[in-house]
Amino acid sequence: MVNRFKAFIDSEAASALPLLFAAILALVLANSPLAGTIHGLLDAKLALTYSGVGLAKPLVLWINDGLMAVFFLLVGLEIKREVVEGELSRPSQVALPIAGAVGGMIVPGLIYAGINWGDAVALRGWAIPVATDIAFSLGVLAALGSRVPLALKVFLTTLAIVDDLGAIVIIAVFYTGNLSLQAMALAGVCIVGLAILNRAGVRRLGPYMLVGVVLWVSVLESGVHATVAGVVLAMFIPLKTAGEADGARPAIVLEHVLKPWSAWFIMPVFAFANAGLSLADLSLSSLLKPIPLGIVAGLFLGKQVGIVLGAWLLIVLGLATLPAGASWRRLYGVAILGGIGFTMSLFIGTLAYVDGTRASEVRLGVLAGSLLSALVGYAVLRWPSRP
Numbered sequence: 001m002v003n004r005f006k007a008f009i010d011s012e013a014a015s016a017l018p019l020l021f022a023a024i025l026a027l028v029l030a031n032s033p034l035a036g037t038i039h040g041l042l043d044a045k046l047a048l049t050y051s052g053v054g055l056a057k058p059l060v061l062w063i064n065d066g067l068m069a070v071f072f073l074l075v076g077l078e079i080k081r082e083v084v085e086g087e088l089s090r091p092s093q094v095a096l097p098i099a100g101a102v103g104g105m106i107v108p109g110l111i112y113a114g115i116n117w118g119d120a121v122a123l124r125g126w127a128i129p130v131a132t133d134i135a136f137s138l139g140v141l142a143a144l145g146s147r148v149p150l151a152l153k154v155f156l157t158t159l160a161i162v163d164d165l166g167a168i169v170i171i172a173v174f175y176t177g178n179l180s181l182q183a184m185a186l187a188g189v190c191i192v193g194l195a196i197l198n199r200a201g202v203r204r205l206g207p208y209m210l211v212g213v214v215l216w217v218s219v220l221e222s223g224v225h226a227t228v229a230g231v232v233l234a235m236f237i238p239l240k241t242a243g244e245a246d247g248a249r250p251a252i253v254l255e256h257v258l259k260p261w262s263a264w265f266i267m268p269v270f271a272f273a274n275a276g277l278s279l280a281d282l283s284l285s286s287l288l289k290p291i292p293l294g295i296v297a298g299l300f301l302g303k304q305v306g307i308v309l310g311a312w313l314l315i316v317l318g319l320a321t322l323p324a325g326a327s328w329r330r331l332y333g334v335a336i337l338g339g340i341g342f343t344m345s346l347f348i349g350t351l352a353y354v355d356g357t358r359a360s361e362v363r364l365g366v367l368a369g370s371l372l373s374a375l376v377g378y379a380v381l382r383w384p385s386r387p
Helices: 002-014 016-030 035-043 059-085 091-115 134-147 150-174 181-199 205-222 227-236 250-274 284-288 290-316 328-337 342-352 356-382
Strands: 045-050 053-058
Touching (some): 016 035, 016 250, 035 059, 053 059, 059 150, 059 227, 059 250, 059 342, 091 150, 091 290, 134 150, 134 328, 134 356, 150 328, 150 342, 181 227, 205 227, 205 250, 250 342, 284 290, 284 356, 342 356
Antiparallel strands (some): 045 053
């Protein structure tokens, strides 16, 4: 179990490299003569039609609604595996990171809301700083090597997984548009179909994926964000069968297929499409505007305060102990790294705001808050411990 979880941590850390490259490329091109061309490409309409029926969306929405649904399918599979047989299935091991994750979602949201109180439109972004980017945060830990014990890496990984679960709930509940009853009814039929496939013991992935595509279109047209369809599909793909090897379990097979696509294509493409920020009209005062200030304060201050406070309360109450080999300073350093929101924060930002000005403010806040958390967290963990 430990070896498999360590392999999971290593794979997530490695995926930070293509994600970082794509984010840097997006920033460079957004400040080059090619900026207009890239913007035009992302806004270009693409249509998929058959017999006069189909979908037509700008390329950036195919990325945010389509590719990200596949990413959330992978997230759902990982969460399901951890809940059924991984770290999240062991109450004694999961209590501390869950407490940290809950605190790390509540405090950043409150800080953002406090800074943007009185502006109903700005308040739509309250959830932007509640998420932790598992790839970047584990990438920083990987760079620190043996200075961070495995138990703390497991703590941060579990915390980020719980964060992802919280983000999924937030997206489904708070970022839902005008609902279409017909589309929701069709989505309900798809869910019933998936449940029947699961109960009937169907092991082939093809039928699940076929119903999943119809489910995605239904959810997309229903007003609920389409990425929720990926999570729902993951819940019904069979995972646990006594005595069956990983290579024969449909959920594990699909997870292994999707992981390299997510790391090397889906997430870099998403970062490229959403991290581009023109620096032409920016100054330090730009960070003092309510939206970017709320995001930076939420990610950098809110995350570390919320994670440490949640963990401290559980330890003081005697319900948990510090991870093996960890000290309070190391736990604090890992809590700071929890403020690397990047991917999920940018994604929630695309749901909260669609106009260009606020979207740019979101990108500025997320990039600044994530970078500050990464640098300070690395410095705290890199600093030698006292003898």
